[in-house]
Amino acid sequence: MVQEEVKKAIRDIPDFPKPGIVFKDITPIMQDAELSKAIVQHLKSIYKDQKVEAIAGIESRGFLFGYPLAMELGIPFILIRKKGKLPHKTISYDYDLEYGSATIEMHVDAVSKGQRVLVHDDLLATGGSAEAAAKLIQKGGAEIIGFDFLVELEFLKGADKLRSLSDNIRNLVAY
Amino acid sequence: MVQEEVKKAIRDIPDFPKPGIVFKDITPIMQDAELSKAIVQHLKSIYKDQKVEAIAGIESRGFLFGYPLAMELGIPFILIRKKGKLPHKTISYDYDLEYGSATIEMHVDAVSKGQRVLVHDDLLATGGSAEAAAKLIQKGGAEIIGFDFLVELEFLKGADKLRSLSDNIRNLVAY
Numbered sequence: 001m002v003q004e005e006v007k008k009a010i011r012d013i014p015d016f017p018k019p020g021i022v023f024k025d026i027t028p029i030m031q032d033a034e035l036s037k038a039i040v041q042h043l044k045s046i047y048k049d050q051k052v053e054a055i056a057g058i059e060s061r062g063f064l065f066g067y068p069l070a071m072e073l074g075i076p077f078i079l080i081r082k083k084g085k086l087p088h089k090t091i092s093y094d095y096d097l098e099y100g101s102a103t104i105e106m107h108v109d110a111v112s113k114g115q116r117v118l119v120h121d122d123l124l125a126t127g128g129s130a131e132a133a134a135k136l137i138q139k140g141g142a143e144i145i146g147f148d149f150l151v152e153l154e155f156l157k158g159a160d161k162l163r164s165l166s167d168n169i170r171n172l173v174a175y
Numbered sequence: 176m177v178q179e180e181v182k183k184a185i186r187d188i189p190d191f192p193k194p195g196i197v198f199k200d201i202t203p204i205m206q207d208a209e210l211s212k213a214i215v216q217h218l219k220s221i222y223k224d225q226k227v228e229a230i231a232g233i234e235s236r237g238f239l240f241g242y243p244l245a246m247e248l249g250i251p252f253i254l255i256r257k258k259g260k261l262p263h264k265t266i267s268y269d270y271d272l273e274y275g276s277a278t279i280e281m282h283v284d285a286v287s288k289g290q291r292v293l294v295h296d297d298l299l300a301t302g303g304s305a306e307a308a309a310k311l312i313q314k315g316g317a318e319i320i321g322f323d324f325l326v327e328l329e330f331l332k333g334a335d336k337l338r339s340l341s342d343n344i345r346n347l348v349a350y
Contacts, residue, residue, distance in 0.1 A: 013262040023262040033250055060234050076207070079202055
């Protein structure tokens with residue numbers, strides 16, 4: 001099963017980004033092309049019948065599987081980036097972080113009205129950035145049809161924050 | 176030809192990131208899954224006989240085609256990231272920017288001694304970040320066997336900066 005291989009590949013990094021936090025490092029997956037392809041094919045098999053019309057990937061680790069998945073599904077890939085990175089006209093969304101705030105952006109023409117968009121990122125922790133991405137996409141007139149994550153840290157209850165936007169929330173592996 | 180389609184898709188954004196600069200925006204390519212796949216296949220056809228043993232992608236737009244290409248070639252993908260983003264032990268490299276300096280990192284175990292690495296990014300401008308990525312990889316004991324870019328701004332002569340590292344420098348489209 002691809003999930004078991006992913007769990008084997010992910011490594012724990014204690015005290016990153018700060019003391020007391022155990023970070024789930026997905027980069028060993030990138031060392032393994034066969035596993036990487038198996039993940040993309042697994043995700044394709046899940047989403048191919050969900051009438052997904054675009055994948056939105058959150059910078060920058062959300063680009064890693066988001067774009068290959070969009071290619072495989074034959075649908076557009078939407079780049080959600082930090083403020084000031086996208087060159088064309090943008091729509092932006094401000095949200096609160098643990099300390100301070102952040103702004104994310106996408107191009108105004110990245111989504112169309114009523115388009116069925118799946119939000120993808122590598123990690124679901126507290127859900128703040130996925131929620132912000134979904135609200136940004138809604139602001140652009142599109143519809144959120146689900147959230148996809150490689151890894152979910154269930155004890156942080158990020159899914160609770162997202163459920164009002166869509167209850168179609170998936171992870172490949174959870175801790 | 177995929178090059179012509181890429182040229183058609185790329186749009187000019189005047190005065191980004193600052194007045195007088197015309198930015199080449201590649202994000203319309205991400206809207207077109209067929210073109211995206213054709214680019215990956217085109218790159219695969221170029222590199223499949225070059226004994227490339229790993230692709231190094233520069234954060235974050237270098238992840239977009241770098242990782243799918245590595246998957247297609249069946250080889251590891253090395254993430255080159257800004258300082259402080261990678262959780263495991265890293266090797267870092269400092270380099271000068273137009274104003275100030277920057278530091279990039281990769282995981283210590285991302286490359287192996289003598290490994291034949293291709294550096295990939297979306298854009299070759301002055302060549303500063305590609306040069307830094309190559310030197311970082313060399314510092315890790317691997318070998319640079321070439322540089323690959325989606326877009327090259329030839330008038331900025333970035334290739335001149337890279338040639339001492341490898342003269343195998345390719346672009347898909349040039350301006």
